[in-house]
Amino acid sequence: MSVTLLRPATKLTHRGALLLVAAxxxxxxxxxxxxxxxxxxxxxxxxxxxxxxGARVLSIESATRKAMTAAATGKPTGGIAPDKALLLAEATSGRMTNLLGGVPLxxxxxxxxxxGVGSGTGEQDLEVAQAAVAAFMRAQAP
Incomplete structure (x- = not known):
């Protein structure tokens, strides 16, 4: 019986990241x-x-944490139950957030x-993030 020690991985490139930012x-x-x-x-x-x-300076941190949370959980931010969101923030020293505007790729x-997008309302942040992900998905289509 052979044991698999490695797994294949698909990686985001800088070009993919720049496409997302532009979108x-x-x-x-x-x-x-x-x-x-x-x-x-x-x-x-x-x-x-x-x-x-014109974007808010403090949104630098929240946008980054939204992106990290979406990547780590594989789910959009904003939908975690409040009690679990508090535990998540505590367990990660505040590095993860439940604010709207984070979407996994x-x-x-x-x-x-x-x-992660931040500086508007949560709904605006989410709309912008979703538009970028939609452009990313279209660019991947054969």
Whole structure:
């Protein structure tokens, strides 16, 4: 009986991260809401970031944490039960968040990263993140 010691992995490239940032920026401009946009890989490492002119400085951190949370959980942020969200924040020293605006990036059935958007309302942040993920998915289609 052979034991598999390695598993194949699909990885997000810097070009993919930049496509996400550009698509999110376009959606934010169309909305008229300057945003902070963070893209992380599957290990929650920052790959690309943009703070649009006029976006809130403190949203740099929240956008990054939204991206990390989406990548780590494989689920959009904002839907975790309040009691579990508090535990999640406590267990990660506040590095993970339940604020709307984080969406995982999934390719070939694998989580390859996450995008986090912050500086608008939670609903605006989520809309911009979803627009970027939709552009990412279209770009992957054969």
């Amino acid at each position: 999110a920026e376009e959606a934010a401009r169309a909305m008229g809401v300057p945003q902070c946009i963070a893209v992380v890989d599957e290990g929650c490492n920052l790959v690309a970031f943009l703070r649009m002119d 999934i390719a070939d059935g694998q989580v390859v990263g996450g995008i």
